[in-house]
Amino acid sequence: MKVPTLRVQGLRRRKVSDLPGVTAVARIDRRTKGLTKRLRPGEIAIIDHVDVDRVSAEALVACGVSVVLNVAAGISGRYPNLGPQILLNAGVTVIDNVTPEVFDRVRDGDVVRVHDGEIHLDDELVGKGEVATPESVAAKMAEARAGLSVQIEDFAINTMEYIRRERDLLLDGVGVPDIRTTMEGRHVLVVVRGYHYKEDIATLRPYIREYRPVLIGVDGGADALLEAGYLPDLIVGDFDSVSERALCCGAELVVHAYRDGRAPGLERVQQLGQQAVVFPATGTSEDIAMLLADDKGASLIVAVGTHATLVEFLDKGRSGMASTFLTRLRVGGKLVDAKGVSRLYRSRISVGSLLLLVATALITVGVVLWFSPMGKVWLNGLQDAWNGFIFWLVGIFS
Structure with missing residues (x-):
C-alpha cells in the first residue's frame, strides 16, 4: 500500500529536505547561453548540450549551479572538449544522457531532487542519467583524443568551403557595410566573452587609458566592457546574448546577418527603438568584427576572449569556426591576441x-x-x- 504524501507545505518541505541527494529549483533551457542568464546559486540546470565547451562550463560555474542535468552527451568523443572536467573540478554534480522526457515532465521553477543519477519531482521518478566521475571523464577524453585526426580533416574541409563562399569578403572586403564609427589609424579593442576575458581586460587598463582604442563588444562582450567600467563604441553580433542595457548605451550597432539577408537580431533592436547596420556574412560575429576593423583602417586590432587555437575552434562545436582561422590570416600583422596577458604578467610590487x-x-x-x-x-x-x-x-x- 502506497503511503500518501503530505500536502502541507511546511511539512512537505521538511520531508523533502531529509531525503538523500540534492533538492533545489530547476531551470530549463535547451540553450546553455540562455539558461545562464536565469540561473541562481544552488539551482539545478537542465540543458541539451552536446560536448559542453569551456565557456559554457565556466558560465555555469560562475552562476553557482549545483547540478547539471544534460539530456545530451557531455563528451561525445568527437574531440576532447573541456567543459565537463571544469564542472567537476568546481564541485558540480554532472549527469549526462538524461532521459529526454525530463524536458516535458519538469517545468522551469519546479523543485526537483537528484540522487544517484535519478531525477525526482515530488515523489515521482521523472528521469535518470549517467553520473559523470573524474574517471569516466578521463576515459572519454582519452578516446576523444584518439579520434582528433578526423575532426582536423573535417575542419580543413570546412575551411576550404568557407574560402569558396567568402573569398570576395576575405580578399577584397566586398560586402563590408559603412559605419559612422571612425577607426582609420586608430587601435581597436575587440572583446568577446571568452576565456579569461575579465582578467585580460583588467590587465589592459593601462593600455586602454593611454591609447584610448575603439572599443568593440561582440554580443556579450559589450556587457563585459560595461561591467569593467567602459562604454563600447560599437556592438557587433546577432544580439542573442547581449543585454538591453548594452544595446541602449549609445554604441553603434552592427547586426550579424545570414548570407541571404535574414537578421534575427534586427527585430530585437527595432523593438528597443534603436538603429542598426546589417552585415551579412558567413562565420562568427567575432570574425566580422575583426574584418570590419581591418576594412575601416584600424592600425592595430587587440583581441580579448577570442579563439586562437585548434582545440578552442573545435571546442565551440560548430564548423563555422573555420572562418576564425581564415580571418586571422586575413587580418595578419594587425592582430594582437591579448589572451592570457593576465597570466603572462602580474605585477610583483605589493x-x-x-x-x-x-x-x-x-x-x-x-x-x-x-x-x-x-x-x-x-x-x-x-x-x-x-x-x-x-x-x-x-x-x-x-
Whole structure:
C-alpha cells in the first residue's frame, strides 16, 4: 500500500529536505547561453548540450549551479572538449544522457531532487542519467583524443568551403557595410566573452587609458566592457546574448546577418527603438568584427576572449569556426591576441613595498636637508613660514 504524501507545505518541505541527494529549483533551457542568464546559486540546470565547451562550463560555474542535468552527451568523443572536467573540478554534480522526457515532465521553477543519477519531482521518478566521475571523464577524453585526426580533416574541409563562399569578403572586403564609427589609424579593442576575458581586460587598463582604442563588444562582450567600467563604441553580433542595457548605451550597432539577408537580431533592436547596420556574412560575429576593423583602417586590432587555437575552434562545436582561422590570416600583422596577458604578467610590487619605498625616500630627503648647509637654509625657511602661518591663524581668533 502506497503511503500518501503530505500536502502541507511546511511539512512537505521538511520531508523533502531529509531525503538523500540534492533538492533545489530547476531551470530549463535547451540553450546553455540562455539558461545562464536565469540561473541562481544552488539551482539545478537542465540543458541539451552536446560536448559542453569551456565557456559554457565556466558560465555555469560562475552562476553557482549545483547540478547539471544534460539530456545530451557531455563528451561525445568527437574531440576532447573541456567543459565537463571544469564542472567537476568546481564541485558540480554532472549527469549526462538524461532521459529526454525530463524536458516535458519538469517545468522551469519546479523543485526537483537528484540522487544517484535519478531525477525526482515530488515523489515521482521523472528521469535518470549517467553520473559523470573524474574517471569516466578521463576515459572519454582519452578516446576523444584518439579520434582528433578526423575532426582536423573535417575542419580543413570546412575551411576550404568557407574560402569558396567568402573569398570576395576575405580578399577584397566586398560586402563590408559603412559605419559612422571612425577607426582609420586608430587601435581597436575587440572583446568577446571568452576565456579569461575579465582578467585580460583588467590587465589592459593601462593600455586602454593611454591609447584610448575603439572599443568593440561582440554580443556579450559589450556587457563585459560595461561591467569593467567602459562604454563600447560599437556592438557587433546577432544580439542573442547581449543585454538591453548594452544595446541602449549609445554604441553603434552592427547586426550579424545570414548570407541571404535574414537578421534575427534586427527585430530585437527595432523593438528597443534603436538603429542598426546589417552585415551579412558567413562565420562568427567575432570574425566580422575583426574584418570590419581591418576594412575601416584600424592600425592595430587587440583581441580579448577570442579563439586562437585548434582545440578552442573545435571546442565551440560548430564548423563555422573555420572562418576564425581564415580571418586571422586575413587580418595578419594587425592582430594582437591579448589572451592570457593576465597570466603572462602580474605585477610583483605589493602595496607594502610601495609604502616602504616612499618612506625610505622621505627619510633620505630629510637626512640630506638636515646635514647639508643648503638643507639647513631650507629648513629654517620652512620653520619661519610655519611660524608665520601660526601667528596669522592665532590673530584670526584673538
